[in-house]
Amino acid sequence: MLRQTDSLVRAVRKHLDLTPEEENFLRNAFQIQSVPRGEVIEASGEPTRGLMYVTSGCLMTYYTDKKGDDHVTYFATAGWWTGDLHSLTADEPSIYTTRTLVDSELLMLTNASLNQLLERYPRFERYFRIIFQNSLVSHQHRIIQNYSYTAQERYESFRERFPTLEQYVPLKYIASYLGMTPEFLSKIRRRMAKR
Amino acid sequence: MLRQTDSLVRAVRKHLDLTPEEENFLRNAFQIQSVPRGEVIEASGEPTRGLMYVTSGCLMTYYTDKKGDDHVTYFATAGWWTGDLHSLTADEPSIYTTRTLVDSELLMLTNASLNQLLERYPRFERYFRIIFQNSLVSHQHRIIQNYSYTAQERYESFRERFPTLEQYVPLKYIASYLGMTPEFLSKIRRRMAKR
DNA sequence: CGCGACGTTGATTTGCCTCAACGATTGTGG
DNA sequence: CCACAATCGTTGAGGCAAATCAACGTCGCG
Numbered sequence: 001m002l003r004q005t006d007s008l009v010r011a012v013r014k015h016l017d018l019t020p021e022e023e024n025f026l027r028n029a030f031q032i033q034s035v036p037r038g039e040v041i042e043a044s045g046e047p048t049r050g051l052m053y054v055t056s057g058c059l060m061t062y063y064t065d066k067k068g069d070d071h072v073t074y075f076a077t078a079g080w081w082t083g084d085l086h087s088l089t090a091d092e093p094s095i096y097t098t099r100t101l102v103d104s105e106l107l108m109l110t111n112a113s114l115n116q117l118l119e120r121y122p123r124f125e126r127y128f129r130i131i132f133q134n135s136l137v138s139h140q141h142r143i144i145q146n147y148s149y150t151a152q153e154r155y156e157s158f159r160e161r162f163p164t165l166e167q168y169v170p171l172k173y174i175a176s177y178l179g180m181t182p183e184f185l186s187k188i189r190r191r192m193a194k195r
Numbered sequence: 196m197l198r199q200t201d202s203l204v205r206a207v208r209k210h211l212d213l214t215p216e217e218e219n220f221l222r223n224a225f226q227i228q229s230v231p232r233g234e235v236i237e238a239s240g241e242p243t244r245g246l247m248y249v250t251s252g253c254l255m256t257y258y259t260d261k262k263g264d265d266h267v268t269y270f271a272t273a274g275w276w277t278g279d280l281h282s283l284t285a286d287e288p289s290i291y292t293t294r295t296l297v298d299s300e301l302l303m304l305t306n307a308s309l310n311q312l313l314e315r316y317p318r319f320e321r322y323f324r325i326i327f328q329n330s331l332v333s334h335q336h337r338i339i340q341n342y343s344y345t346a347q348e349r350y351e352s353f354r355e356r357f358p359t360l361e362q363y364v365p366l367k368y369i370a371s372y373l374g375m376t377p378e379f380l381s382k383i384r385r386r387m388a389k390r
Numbered sequence: 391c392g393c394g395a396c397g398t399t400g401a402t403t404t405g406c407c408t409c410a411a412c413g414a415t416t417g418t419g420g
Numbered sequence: 421c422c423a424c425a426a427t428c429g430t431t432g433a434g435g436c437a438a439a440t441c442a443a444c445g446t447c448g449c450g
Contacts, residue, residue, distance in 0.1 A: 065343035073339060086332045118321075126317065129324035136327055137281045139334040144268060146341055147374050148260035151406070171429065179342050184406055186430050346438070366397065379438055381398050396447080403440070409433090416427075 004032045007055050008107055011079060015130050022121050029117050030107035035100045042098045048087040050110035054080050057104025058165070060173060061096045072176040075101075075165060081131060101169055151180045152188045199227045202250050203302055206274060210325050217316050224312050225302035230295045237293045243282040245305035249275050252299025253360070255368060256291045267371040270296075270360060276326060296364055341374060347383045349373045 005027040012018065012026065030053070035041055042048060044064055052059070059076040061084075073096065076082035087094040088111055109117075117124055145154060155178055159166060166174065175185040200222040207213065207221065225248070230236055237243060239259055247254070254271040256279075268291065271277040282289040283306055304312075312319055340349060350373055354361065361369065370380040 063339045063343075065339075067343075069343065071339060071342045073335065085328060086335070089328065089332060122318065122321065125320040125324050126313075129320050129327060132324060132327035132331055133280060133284060136331050136334065137284060139331065139338065140268065140281070143334065143338060143341070144258045144260075144266060146338070147266040148258070148262075148264065170427090172427095181407060182429075183408085183431085187406095190430080365395090367395095376439060377397075378399085378440085382438095385398080391450105393450085394448095396445105398445080399443085401441085404437100405439085406435105406437090408435075410431105412429105412431080414427105414429080416425100418423100418425085420421105420423090 003027070004055055004105065005030060005107065007079065008053050011053075012124075012127050016123060016127050022123070025117070025121060026124075029113045030109050032105070033108055034105050035103070037100055037102050037104075040097060040099050041106075042084070042094060042096070044095050044097045045093050047091070048084045048094045048111070050088065050108055050112075050114060051081055051083040052076070052098070053107040053109065054078055054082065055105045055107060057106075058101040058168065059098055059104060059106070060101050060169070061098040062176070063096050070176060071179075072173050075162070075169065075177065077165070081135075101173075146179060151178065151184060152192070154178045154180075155185065155188055156192075198222070199250055199300065200225060200302065202274060203248050206248075207319075207322050211318060211322050217318070220316060221312065221319075224308045225304050227300070228303055229300050230298070232295055232297050232299075235292060235294050236301075237279070237289060237291070239290050239292045240288050242286070243279045243289045243306070245283065245303055245307075245309060246276055246278040247271070247293070248302040248304065249273055249277065250300045250302060252301075253296040253363065254293055254299060254301070255296050255364070256293040257371070258291050265371065266374075267368050270357070270364065270372065272360070276330075296368075346373065346375045346379060347387070349375075350380065350383055351387075 008030070009018070009023060009026065018026070033041075035057075041052070041059070054076045056078050059082055060072055061074045061076070061082055062070045062072045064070050074082055082098060084094040084096045084098075086092070087096075118128075145157060149157065155174075158174065158178060171185060171189075172182040175182045178185070180188075203225070204213070204218060204221065213221070228236075230252075236247070236254065249271045251273050254277055255267055256269045256271070256277055257265045257267045259265050269277055277293060279289040279291045279293075281287070282291075313323075340352060344352065350369075353369065353373060366380060366384075367377040370377045373380070
């Protein structure tokens with residue numbers, strides 16, 4: 001029988017051997033959520049519920065600044081984690097909003113469940129250490145890109161890295177993720193199409 | 196007797212209780228290095244040796260792009276970790292260079308030692324999980340700042356966050372870290388001094 | 391002393407933003 | 421099933437923040 005948590009268990013197994021007991025506890029630590037397209041999963045201003053593992057669909061999280069402008073910080077497709085680590089760590093209201101871009105399914109790991117999981121089976125520390133380490137690498141990569149790439153180079157790099165995303169993510173969100181206006185992205189696209 | 200590794204042990208103890216055996220192993224996992232001002236510790240193009248924990252002084256790591264321009268990505272003062280996680284993880288040559296800004300002392304944890312430490316005492320996974328998690332939060336913070344702040348706001352935020360750094364780090368490196376030219380930072384400073 | 395690194399200043403340029411208008415597509419209610 | 425509104429991508433004109441280029445004063449140091 002196929003279960004929602006299969007994808008997650010496979011992902012964890014890449015870094016960790018699991019005993020049947022550990023696997024079972026892991027599977028039950030999550031709440032399964034089906035969210036239709038366009039819905040808000042977590043709103044800024046409220047405390048985060050926990051970490052989210054996407055099993056299907058696509059999520060987007062964005063930050064709203066003082067002027068009220070939104071800035072997309074992250075897309076999460078199947079197999080990716082997302083969530084507001086700051087809110088989770090500091091126990092403060094979240095500054096991000098997370099929404100679905102298409103119908104999606106995800107596994108919600110609440111803060112309480114996460115702590116319980118780590119306390120009961122400390123071996124999972126290793127899994128999250130690796131996840132965070134990898135995420136850190138890509139965040140560093142993104143920062144140096146923002147410094148040394150032009151807007152066009154950032155767009156080209158995005159297309160290489162996420163070739164499928166452009167098909168169903170509105171361009172204005174991609175522009176926001178890349179730190180430019182939709183208008184300017186449009187002009188880049190025209191320029192690129194002309195050859 | 197005071198030892199170089201004391202600062203590190205205290206830092207680890209904030210998140211983890213250590214048995215005498217664990218503490219002893221930890222202390223011996225590092226190589227102690229004293230590096231005079233201006234010296235390169237790790238050069239880009241070479242494989243990373245490992246993670247570095249700064250016990251005194253100040254380190255700077257920067258990335259050299261295709262055009263040959265340097266971009267400072269990180270300053271590390273006493274109590275901070277630094278190193279090229281990408282190179283460490285993927286076992287590829289480093290793309291960063293790390294140098295001392297003043298006479299410094301640091302603890303070098305080679306990749307081999309790190310793996311040995313984690314294998315022998317898996318409880319240290321937790322420590323690095325927390326370190327990486329915190330680092331991830333500040334990287335995310337930095338990315339949204341780059342999106343929504345003007346150059347002046349970034350400089351003001353930098354001064355709040357690292358009030359002491361400006362005293363001994365040349366302004367051109369701070370400008371680079373903030374993603375602007377030294378000339379423009381100079382103009383910002385003049386503007387700010389005029390009130 | 392003289393050289394090199396650093397911070398500053400001014401003139402000019404430019405990459406990207408802002409604002410406004412306009413088709414094309416999507417979705418929705420009558 | 422059509423009319424209409426809303427959303428989205430595009431285009432153009434004009435503007436601004438920050439980069440570029442060049443010159444100059446200052447300081448530490450061999």
